[in-house]
Amino acid sequence: MAALTTVTGARAGRRPALGPHLSRKRKLFWPFAAPALALYLAFLVLPTIATVVLSFTSWSGAGDTPRPQGVGNYVRMWQSETFRYAFGNTLVYVFLGGVGTFLLAFLFTMVLRDMRGGKIVRAILFFPNIVAPVALGMFLGFVFKYQPGKQGLANYVLEHLGADAAKFLAPENVTGVVTASLIWASSGFYITILMAAVDQIPPYLYEDADLGGASPWQKFRSITLPLTWDVVGVAGVLWTINALKIFELVFVLAGPGTYAPPNRAWTLGIYVFDRTFGSNGTPDFGAACACAVAMIALVSILVVLLRRLMRRDAIQF
Template identity: 75%
Template sequence: MSVLTPPSVRGASAPRPGGTQGEHLKRKRRLFWPFMIPTVALYVIFLVLPTIATVYYSLTTWAGAGDDPNFVGLDQYAALWGNDSFQYSFRNTLIYVFVGGIGTFVLAFLFTMVLRDMKGGKLVRAILFFPNIVAPVALGMFLGFVFKYQPGKQGLANFFLESLGATSAKFLDPANVTWVVTASIMWASSGFYITILMAAVDRIPPYLYEDAEIAGASPWQKFRNVTLPLTWDVVGVAGVLWTINALKIFELVFVLAGPGTYSPPNSAWTLGIFVFDRSFGSNGTPDFGAASACAVAMIVLVSVLVVMLRRLMRRDAIQF
């Protein structure tokens, strides 16, 4: 009479190929540092050490090669805050972060609501994303032609204004260029955030929208009660991306506000342009101490804004 051994007992007695689970974990641990050390080394060399050097030089006055750094402590920051160019740069950067961010996400949400039920939505999404693959310098040159003010040879925007009987406008004057750049950034960036939000919307089960429609919910109610809560984590990440990118705006302002010149007028500067100006020196004498102080201010500003945004956007995850 034969005795059948249960499969679990047979499996328990059979040796595992490659050794036990403990041996497998030991091999993984042995591979950890050989892969980790090069990554940590590159991170320290190209990020940590330059950041520490920037903080040090922000406490000095230094004109670069051939000059010895002169330690002045926090005087560099006091002089920076009292500088008119820095105040313009700080104000304009905040305009791009908050006004441009609100406008960009309003556009992104509006298009998301429309494209979700629209035939050919993926094609439209790809078209809206197109400005993001164009280099900012090329985009700035194109928009410079669009907003050009030259009687008898107007840009596209003023051509339409004159065709409608309106007066042509000096869009790229120092008093107006910040708002023109803000609108341009909203137009150029919205496609990127539409793509991110639509990817989050695509994972929402369709039956939730069907239930809301049966209940008589309006498009706004479906967005507020279904779309927004279920994409909130993605919106938070997109907000962080926008904040970091907006603080680094440089090329578009540089090309639009100062074509053919060394740099734009001071009233149109951003923090990035301030660092550029102090690093290369419009009068041939760089001030790396002021440039480093402004760079540290940018690091502090982005850190504060990101932490505030993450706390503001913190919510319990919704399972669906």
């Protein structure tokens, strides 16, 4: 009995032998994974570490030696009124723009599911995402242009309706215009994502709801939203990351023909651009890196909070 126990224990302590197929897969893992990991390390991890290190220095670029500054860059950044404008505008784009984009996406999701030609409408709504942000900003600049006698399309319509022309692209108004433009331009992308998830929902669930007399809102609340919740969470993360990086649309709309938009229209991306290339011809890479680190911290916090808020038990269907 003791010998049998010893043999059984020895067999239990050994790892089971892998089959030839699993063994080959394990041998192939590192040859395939190593190049991707090397690229990830070279183009993401190491630059991020270098950015954090340089954020504690004063450095004007090639030919200059980085000098330690401690947290001086961060202190000056938070005390800067320009940074506060940039930080506030970026949060407006993330939250207000996100709410508007997803409300529009949910509305179209409810309509397009039962609509004939829904796929064609979906393709039309997606079109603004194909256009480069710079080209889109130039087009919207013509639409919202304020020039007496040669107004843009928006002011042309207002004047023909008997209203006064508006300075849409004035510094105090441009944040609202960019937010509305973002909602219009981005909603097609998120409509496409949500509709792809809706297409996977079994049709009989909606048929049962129709037999029960459910309204479109009740079907959306009780069927569509719960069964696409995970996709909504992923879409929210994508929106948060993209909205924090907004640069081209604001730069073109708020500052056409100038070095940079007025300070009241800045975003964090424009702040990094200004400190990198230097409005007075002297770049300050340390300050730019400090703002970049703040952007990394902000997006990390928002994504973690969003994932926690969106966490729910998986629903099988």
